[in-house]
Structure formats: C-alpha cells, structure tokens
Amino acid sequence: MTTPSGSNGANTAYTYTTAAPALTSVTPSSGPTAGGTSVTLSGANFTGATGVTFDGTAATNVVVVNNTTITATTPAHAAAAVSVVVTTPAGANGANTAYTYATPAPTVTSISPNSGPSTGGTTVTIIGTNLSGATSVKFGSNAATFTVTNATQISATSPAGAIGVADVTVTTAGGTSATSAADQFTYGVPLDSQKLRAMQVAVTPVVAQISGQAITGAVENAVEDGFSGNPQPVSSNGSGFTFNFGAEPREQNADAGANGVRDFVNAPDRRRGSRVDDSFSALAYAGNVTKAPPSLTAKEREWLGWMDVRGMSTDRRSIDNDLKGDQVNATAGLTRKLTPDFLVGAFGGYEHFDYSSNAFNGRLKGDGWTVGGYLGWRLAEHFRFDVMVGRSGIDFNGTAGTASATFPGSRWLASTGLTATYRLQDLLVQPSVRVYALWEKENGYIDSLGTPQPDRNFSSGRASGGARASYPLPWGSVILVPNIGLFGDYYFVGDSATTTGLASTPLLQGWSARFTGALDIKFRNGGAVSFGGELGGLGGNVQVWTYRARGSIPF
Numbered sequence: 001m002t003t004p005s006g007s008n009g010a011n012t013a014y015t016y017t018t019a020a021p022a023l024t025s026v027t028p029s030s031g032p033t034a035g036g037t038s039v040t041l042s043g044a045n046f047t048g049a050t051g052v053t054f055d056g057t058a059a060t061n062v063v064v065v066n067n068t069t070i071t072a073t074t075p076a077h078a079a080a081a082v083s084v085v086v087t088t089p090a091g092a093n094g095a096n097t098a099y100t101y102a103t104p105a106p107t108v109t110s111i112s113p114n115s116g117p118s119t120g121g122t123t124v125t126i127i128g129t130n131l132s133g134a135t136s137v138k139f140g141s142n143a144a145t146f147t148v149t150n151a152t153q154i155s156a157t158s159p160a161g162a163i164g165v166a167d168v169t170v171t172t173a174g175g176t177s178a179t180s181a182a183d184q185f186t187y188g189v190p191l192d193s194q195k196l197r198a199m200q201v202a203v204t205p206v207v208a209q210i211s212g213q214a215i216t217g218a219v220e221n222a223v224e225d226g227f228s229g230n231p232q233p234v235s236s237n238g239s240g241f242t243f244n245f246g247a248e249p250r251e252q253n254a255d256a257g258a259n260g261v262r263d264f265v266n267a268p269d270r271r272r273g274s275r276v277d278d279s280f281s282a283l284a285y286a287g288n289v290t291k292a293p294p295s296l297t298a299k300e301r302e303w304l305g306w307m308d309v310r311g312m313s314t315d316r317r318s319i320d321n322d323l324k325g326d327q328v329n330a331t332a333g334l335t336r337k338l339t340p341d342f343l344v345g346a347f348g349g350y351e352h353f354d355y356s357s358n359a360f361n362g363r364l365k366g367d368g369w370t371v372g373g374y375l376g377w378r379l380a381e382h383f384r385f386d387v388m389v390g391r392s393g394i395d396f397n398g399t400a401g402t403a404s405a406t407f408p409g410s411r412w413l414a415s416t417g418l419t420a421t422y423r424l425q426d427l428l429v430q431p432s433v434r435v436y437a438l439w440e441k442e443n444g445y446i447d448s449l450g451t452p453q454p455d456r457n458f459s460s461g462r463a464s465g466g467a468r469a470s471y472p473l474p475w476g477s478v479i480l481v482p483n484i485g486l487f488g489d490y491y492f493v494g495d496s497a498t499t500t501g502l503a504s505t506p507l508l509q510g511w512s513a514r515f516t517g518a519l520d521i522k523f524r525n526g527g528a529v530s531f532g533g534e535l536g537g538l539g540g541n542v543q544v545w546t547y548r549a550r551g552s553i554p555f
Helices: 191-227 275-286
Strands: 022-027 030-032 038-044 051-054 060-066 069-073 080-088 097-102 107-112 115-117 123-129 136-139 145-150 153-157 164-172 184-188 234-236 240-244 303-315 324-339 342-357 362-380 383-400 403-420 422-424 427-442 456-470 473-475 478-495 510-523 528-538 544-552
Touching: 022 080, 022 097, 038 080, 107 164, 123 164, 191 303, 191 324, 191 342, 191 362, 191 383, 191 403, 191 427, 191 456, 191 478, 342 383, 362 403, 456 510
Parallel strands: 030 097, 115 184, 240 544
Antiparallel strands: 022 038, 038 069, 051 080, 060 069, 080 097, 107 123, 123 153, 136 164, 145 153, 164 184, 234 240, 240 303, 303 324, 324 342, 342 362, 362 383, 383 403, 403 427, 422 427, 427 456, 456 478, 473 478, 478 510, 510 528, 528 544
16 A cells, blocks of 8 residues: 555455356256266366366366366266366365266167967067066057166067067166067967967868768769669668668569669569568468569659768878868758659758867867759660769867867858769669869958957868679678778868968868778668778878778668
8 A cells, every 4th residue: 555655565365266166057967877978067166177076076187178168088877966076276166066967768679479360478588778677568558577787788578569569668767668560469269269270270171071972972872772663771871871761672583673782582483571461461361362463563652851971080180180070961962853854952961070189279160051952864775974063061069279260160061973874784883973062251250369260261172983892791680791992082171371380181082092992780670780891092191990880770
C-alpha cells in the first residue's frame, strides 16, 4: 500500500492458486458392471489431471483432451450409482453421483436344436452373453424350465407350444434379450402325432387290399355258382367258406356225377337219397303216401342267396415296421338269373379289423359296411365274364402313444374278370385273368394332441392271372377233393400322404406270385369240411400267409 510518506516493505500478502477441477457430466452415464465402457467426462479445470476414479476404483486409458474434456475407460464394479472423481494438482472435484453401473441386458446368439415337437420336452442349449442371473427363459409366451451353465450358456427344456416359430428370450436383472432370427425355435408335429399318421398310412392300404380281395372273391364265387347247374351248399372261397342257400344236392350215378365227381355208389342205376327222400320214407309208415318219380331234368333255379365269410391274419416284421393284426370280412348277396347266360345280383358286407405296431406304439381298428351290385355273362360254353362295383363306408379309431383320433373314410371298389372251365375226365382246370381297383378317401381330423391332419386319398388294386385245378378221390364213405392254384399278381398303390422318418410300406406292391392249396372232405349226407391256405407275395419283399378252415351242413 502507498501513502504520501512512502510504502511498506516487500512481503507476501496474497497467493494466486490453480482452481480445483469441476465435473459436470459423464457420457454415457451408465454401463455394464463388467466395465470396459469408454466414457467422456465434461467439466472445467481438467488441465494437469493426474487420475480419474469411479467410486474409488481407478479408470484406465485416461486422456486429458483439454481443460474441459477427459476420456477414460470404466473399471468393473458392482451394480450401483457411483461418484466419478477427477484429481489435479489443485485438488479434486466434489463427490457427486455421475455414473451408474447396471446389469447388462442378455443376448441370445444361437440355440441348438432349433426345432422340436409341439408337445415340448426338447432339451435346448442357448448360447449368448450376459446370461448369468437369468430369471426367466421363454419360448414365445410360454415359460421353460432351465439351468444356467455360465454367463454364455443356458440349458432349457422346451414347453408345449403351437405349431410354428417361437422366439426364445432370456430375462435377467439387466433386461430381456432382443429377438432375432438366431433365437427362433420351430414347433413341429409331435412325435406321437407323426406315429399316428404313419400308422394310418401303413394300415389303411392293408385293410383296403384285404377287403378288396375278399369282396371281389365272394362275388366271383357267386357268379360261378349262379351259372352252375348244380351249385354246392358250401364251397371254398380262398380264405374261408361260402354258404349257398339255393343249393340242393342232386342225384348222381356212379359214372357221371355233377361237376365231374363220381358217386359213392358202384351200381350205375342206384340213386343217392336226399332230404325229400327221407321225409317220404318216414311218411310211408302212415299209409299209402308215395313220392312222385324224380324228373330226369333238374329244375333250373332263378334265385340264389349266398353268404361268404373270410378271415385273414397278418404278421410282418422288418426294420421300423412290425405290423400285425386280424381282419374279418363277411359278405352276403342275392343272384337273379335272367337268362341261362346272363345274371345280375346285389350284395352287402361288413368288415372288422384290428392292427397294431410296436414300432409306432400304435393301434388302428375299425368297422365298415359295403353295398354293391354285379353281373355275369356267359360268352360261350366254357367262358364267362363278370363285373362288379361296390361302395364302402369305414370308421377308423387310432392311437399312437399319447395321440389318438377317430375319423371316417369311404371307398369305391370295382372288379372284372374272365374265367374259362375245362374238364379232363375228373380233373377240373379253371384258368382266369382278373383285376380289381379301389379308391379310398379318409377325412381330415385333429388328434388329441391338437395336431391337424389333412384329408388323405389313395388307390390300390391287383391284376392277376393263373389257374386252379381240383381232382376228386373216393376214400371210404367220403370224397377227398384236393385243389391247388398258382397265380401271378401285380399290386399297385398310389397315395397322397407321406410320412417322415417312419417306415410305411404297403402290404403288397409290385410283381409277385400266389400259391393256393386246400383239401375238401365231402360226406355222404352232403356235409363238408375243408382245410387250406394261401401264400402270397412270392418273389416280392413281403410274404403273406393266409390259413383257412371251413365246414358245411346242408339244410
């Protein structure tokens, strides 16, 4: 200070100092607990800064850009709001909350496998980041059970879901993972639903083929009996027996019997007794009751009622296909002979089937009905032609594991054939060519697991050619009639349905051969029993045995 009389002596009375730093903001103001976030500090008086700390932990990569800007990398820290402090020779800024450590949101980068059945239960490995502490894993909107392996991996079990695509998301304290193509899981048809469909595809052609053979065979026999001058009360049908209600045993002599079969009686003029003979013999005791002399010419019958019953059992074992089961077809009809060479008829039928497979853990059973008509035309003495058409309705009931369903079906069936008949003394030979075809539609359905299955259409059939021969052998009081047949077959199948990963081969398909054999035992009273069998599919991939036994009593 200066006065008129002079000034004071030199001394230090005031000190200029550098101002302490001031922090106004940190950008970004938050980051993951793992640290490593590059941040920018804004404020004043940063020149000469010697350090930056986050809640006492030093930051790295600190760079003083200028007096108002510093850049740094955050250290790791537990989730919390922390103070950021800048230190210079002039001091440090005051404590204030400038940065928040937060748990980072998880990410999902891949899932494996990325598909499974809609029933759930698929073990899925989820790969990503920041997965530690996960509180929820969802497939779409459905929660899954899970185990956190580490910060980059979770093992989860898919819950049940609708068929289609679902995003897999992980939720932690840091949030929920964003969705992307990498986290998509595709729900497909449940395995049991696949097996139920495979069971349907495998079994229904078997049912149709057996029914087609049974019905067309029954009609073929009806036409043969209709043209026969002496139809037998019971005749072999290939896999069972046919009752002919219009048949009445004729009288035969020892030299020439009906159908080329010699009589039991050696005397040429001696006749075999019939039911009518027995009745009149009984009445003779009561008085002068006699029977009119028999007509030398048998009366031609215009109506013929018949019933045909067939049973088949299948048992096939191959890789992924062990189909086995039973089926019964019963058919009955009425034939009207319009002229000696032309006849028509109508028929109705019932079928029951029950098939199972361990490979599919499944079973398919059901019942059906059939109605139709036929005609026969004898073109020449030794040749006849026949044709038939039928309509069927079927009810199916299927199960496979936890999946089950019922659904209806309908079928059209048509057949035609040409048969010749030749006699070589007592040997009867019948060559023939035949073909049948069927078309079946099965309605769509939704099974018990909620899986929709579409309509299904398939066709099947068989073309065959061959011959059958029989030869009667008198033996004591009975006649033994062995008969054998050999046929070449071609089976064809077309199907709109497919299955994936499960075998579903039709029962018979393509070229094969078929051998038939039987032994009929005919008794004096008109009764008969028969034992026989058939082996089909010779030369093909599948062989099918059919056994039969039949018996008859005229009435």
